[in-house]
Amino acid sequence: MRRQAGVALVVVMMIVALVVVIAVGMSGRLQLQLQRQLNLQQQQQAYWYGIAAEQASIQLLKSTVAGKDNVNLSQDWALLGATFPVDNGSITGKLIDLQSCFNLNNLQRPAEQRQIGTGQTTNQKAFQRLLELKATDLSMPAEYLTARISDWLDADSLLQTAGGAEQDDYAGLQMPFYTANSLMGSTSELRVMLDLTPADYELVRPWVCVIPKNSTSKLNLNTITVENAALLAAYIPELDEGAASDLIGSRPEEGFATIDEVWASPQLANISVTDEVKAMMTTNSNYFVLETTVTYMDTIFNLASVLVIDEQQKVKVIARRFGGQW
Numbered sequence: 001m002r003r004q005a006g007v008a009l010v011v012v013m014m015i016v017a018l019v020v021v022i023a024v025g026m027s028g029r030l031q032l033q034l035q036r037q038l039n040l041q042q043q044q045q046a047y048w049y050g051i052a053a054e055q056a057s058i059q060l061l062k063s064t065v066a067g068k069d070n071v072n073l074s075q076d077w078a079l080l081g082a083t084f085p086v087d088n089g090s091i092t093g094k095l096i097d098l099q100s101c102f103n104l105n106n107l108q109r110p111a112e113q114r115q116i117g118t119g120q121t122t123n124q125k126a127f128q129r130l131l132e133l134k135a136t137d138l139s140m141p142a143e144y145l146t147a148r149i150s151d152w153l154d155a156d157s158l159l160q161t162a163g164g165a166e167q168d169d170y171a172g173l174q175m176p177f178y179t180a181n182s183l184m185g186s187t188s189e190l191r192v193m194l195d196l197t198p199a200d201y202e203l204v205r206p207w208v209c210v211i212p213k214n215s216t217s218k219l220n221l222n223t224i225t226v227e228n229a230a231l232l233a234a235y236i237p238e239l240d241e242g243a244a245s246d247l248i249g250s251r252p253e254e255g256f257a258t259i260d261e262v263w264a265s266p267q268l269a270n271i272s273v274t275d276e277v278k279a280m281m282t283t284n285s286n287y288f289v290l291e292t293t294v295t296y297m298d299t300i301f302n303l304a305s306v307l308v309i310d311e312q313q314k315v316k317v318i319a320r321r322f323g324g325q326w
């Protein structure tokens with residue numbers, strides 16, 4: 001009888017132990033689920049704060065830029081790094097003019113200039129000069145990188161120059177891949193150019209950007225700064241970098257009213273600028289990138305949104321990138 005009672009007690013204790021194990025497991029899973037739910041909720045909230053920043057920027061561009069012939073850095077859109085507090089966090093955003101940098105897609109050669117021996121386009125010459133001015137430590141000749149980007153962008157598989165690179169060059173790599181043979185969607189595509197090192201990327205990155213689906217963008221001389229006046233010097237070989245800085249430095253606070261004011265400036269007095277280059281310069285902009293950082297509770301969320309002002313003066317989001325620079 002006593003022995004049977006002892007067995008029953010052991011069985012009861014085993015059942016209790018089993019129940020405790022199961023209960024601990026359930027409680028652990030419940031806590032995990034709750035934390036997951038909390039993380040998802042925080043990320044969703046941060047995402048929607050990012051979208052709210054986009055909407056605020058659309059309204060800002062509508063009121064300060066859309067339809068204007070003069071887009072300059074004294075306008076409200078250009079206030080860098082504005083931060084707005086929200087419950088349990090903050091939203092920081094800055095709008096950058098995508099026509100105040102070199103659009104890599106401009107290196108795509110028009111079809112009629114793709115025959116071998118037609119020489120460099122004006123944009124290619126300008127990019128090569130920009131590299132020669134500002135990326136002197138590049139691990140390859142500036143001419144090669146210019147040709148490689150153009151080969152990446154053009155539809156054919158013909159090398160433009162001996163320094164270029166087409167799909168056979170990439171297919172032969174240890175990690176093979178093909179050239180895009182179309183326009184870039186992000187500046188980070190530059191990283192996969194043949195033999196381009198991380199150090200090269202850091203040298204070139206500050207000067208370039210990518211406007212999706214656009215290979216004919218213009219440079220806005222009202223939004224480039226004294227520090228990046230080399231962008232202008234790159235297009236006008238006779239204009240040295242110092243004179244280009246002086247020209248941009250002497251710009252009225254509210255920008256050049258017309259592009260002709262630029263051509264009449266003393267820095268360009270004895271320099272002839274071709275009509276083609278003149279047509280590539282402007283005083284307004286239609287493409288911007290908004291870089292937003294949302295902090296909400298334990299979450300940090302980065303969003304880059306490309307905004308375009310279309311021909312009907314409507315502002316639209318044409319591309320988004322989550323978690324990094326454009």
Ligand SMILES: [Ca+2]
Pocket residue numbers: 150151152153154155156157158166179181
């Ligand atoms: Ca190609």
